[in-house]
Amino acid sequence: MDFFLQQMLNALQWGSFYALIALGYTLVYGVLRLINFAHGDIFMVGAYIAFFVSTWLISGNGLGLPQHTVLWLTIPLTMILTAFVGVTIERVAYRPLRRKGAHRLYVVITALMCGLILENGNLALLGATKRKLPELIEKTVYSIGPLVITNLKLWVIAAAILVFIALQTVVTRTKVGMAMRAVSWDRFALPLMGIPLDSVIVVTFILGSGIAGLGGMLFAMCYPTLEPYMGAMIGWKAFIAAVVGGIGDIRGAFVGGFLLAFVEIMVVAFLPSTYMDLFSFTILLLPVFLILANTLVSQTAFKATIVGEIITFLGNPVIALFISLCLGAFLLAKDLDNKTVVGMMNDALRDAGPIVMITAGGGALGAVVKATGAAGMMANGIVAIGIPGILVPLLIGTIMRFPQGSGTTAMITGSAIIAPMLVTLGINPYLAGLAVCLTAMCPSFLNDSYFHVVTSFSGMDIKTSLKTWTIGSILVPVFGSVIICILSLFIH
Numbered sequence: 001m002d003f004f005l006q007q008m009l010n011a012l013q014w015g016s017f018y019a020l021i022a023l024g025y026t027l028v029y030g031v032l033r034l035i036n037f038a039h040g041d042i043f044m045v046g047a048y049i050a051f052f053v054s055t056w057l058i059s060g061n062g063l064g065l066p067q068h069t070v071l072w073l074t075i076p077l078t079m080i081l082t083a084f085v086g087v088t089i090e091r092v093a094y095r096p097l098r099r100k101g102a103h104r105l106y107v108v109i110t111a112l113m114c115g116l117i118l119e120n121g122n123l124a125l126l127g128a129t130k131r132k133l134p135e136l137i138e139k140t141v142y143s144i145g146p147l148v149i150t151n152l153k154l155w156v157i158a159a160a161i162l163v164f165i166a167l168q169t170v171v172t173r174t175k176v177g178m179a180m181r182a183v184s185w186d187r188f189a190l191p192l193m194g195i196p197l198d199s200v201i202v203v204t205f206i207l208g209s210g211i212a213g214l215g216g217m218l219f220a221m222c223y224p225t226l227e228p229y230m231g232a233m234i235g236w237k238a239f240i241a242a243v244v245g246g247i248g249d250i251r252g253a254f255v256g257g258f259l260l261a262f263v264e265i266m267v268v269a270f271l272p273s274t275y276m277d278l279f280s281f282t283i284l285l286l287p288v289f290l291i292l293a294n295t296l297v298s299q300t301a302f303k304a305t306i307v308g309e310i311i312t313f314l315g316n317p318v319i320a321l322f323i324s325l326c327l328g329a330f331l332l333a334k335d336l337d338n339k340t341v342v343g344m345m346n347d348a349l350r351d352a353g354p355i356v357m358i359t360a361g362g363g364a365l366g367a368v369v370k371a372t373g374a375a376g377m378m379a380n381g382i383v384a385i386g387i388p389g390i391l392v393p394l395l396i397g398t399i400m401r402f403p404q405g406s407g408t409t410a411m412i413t414g415s416a417i418i419a420p421m422l423v424t425l426g427i428n429p430y431l432a433g434l435a436v437c438l439t440a441m442c443p444s445f446l447n448d449s450y451f452h453v454v455t456s457f458s459g460m461d462i463k464t465s466l467k468t469w470t471i472g473s474i475l476v477p478v479f480g481s482v483i484i485c486i487l488s489l490f491i492h
Contacts, residue, residue: 017156017261022257023167024209028205028208034104039235044122046078047231053073082213086206152221160257216231237260240260401441427492
């Protein structure tokens, strides 16, 4: 019991960091329906700002202030400067896209790019040398029976709770919060009511980035080592916490941070620490892991047990995807009205329908080709020509691509055809597999599911998509085939 309570205290501290970052995620998403993937790196920037501010205030070249004064000055300065960084990103990167009505995919890509700029810009300017935040609080250890807790841990937990209460109050009980909720509801009607849209969005980024800056400072106080990529992983996990809690819901994001931390701490307590990230991301990839578990169990005698039957049932692709749909509806769409949800489902079906039909048609064709023996006759005809063996998988991958459309289906079908011929052809099986997969990506537009995925979700028209698609889908198979042919001369 004591062990469990100690781990709970550890989870409260670790969850406080997740909660502070997740609050920024959910605040921006709730207002703009924008997932700011650069938020984790703003957290990193906040830690570095705290380092430079505190170092300057302590140093003789600065003001040479005492420790407690430096702490209380560093907190607001860090939050203000970090908020400035967040507002700058919104002004330079997000606002032009928003005003042009850009597709959400472009905004997501831009957010990822901003995160990379912050990480690598930090690395280029400051170097790879790790830095250590000056000690701003003298560490004190408290023992409550068998439990051990530090004053820093109490600071972090208290800060997370106070920030949550303050943010909840601002959003629900102030005019600014009412304007933020109005933007979330209908941002196009907001200017008609005399409320400046851009100002409300700026306030949103000020709050979200300021909270991230505070989180970065607290993290640097507890774990003093600073490096440019420190915000990447914790940012992604905080995003998971926001999703688990229902992204767009402040209370849910706060609770989700602690839930994720509890899962990680319990994993580390009973399993090797290397499993921590696996379990964290499994929360989002649950359907994938269910299908994987079904596949593994089906190959063992464990399948006949009750647990094995449960895993087999849950890991059925249809059941696993249904679970994913339910989780998405519960976590992401719980605050949306029925009309909005139905509209989103219609859009999804419109985009997914052609893709499903193309892929299913390609799979059916592949099954027919193999069942009728046409595959054998085609392969024998190619072998009879007397061309080098490595060209056979290259040709089969290409041939399978055009009628089937789907590159994935062409890879599977082509591999099934070439597998029985490997011994006769005398080619390396790894090279043969690479050859099939490579040429299965050659251009096939009108019946290509992936082409329709890119076209639909990027917002490009067919003409533009054809131009951008053609170059890559031709150059990659051509140059790749040349490399494989060269490798076949040395690898057998």
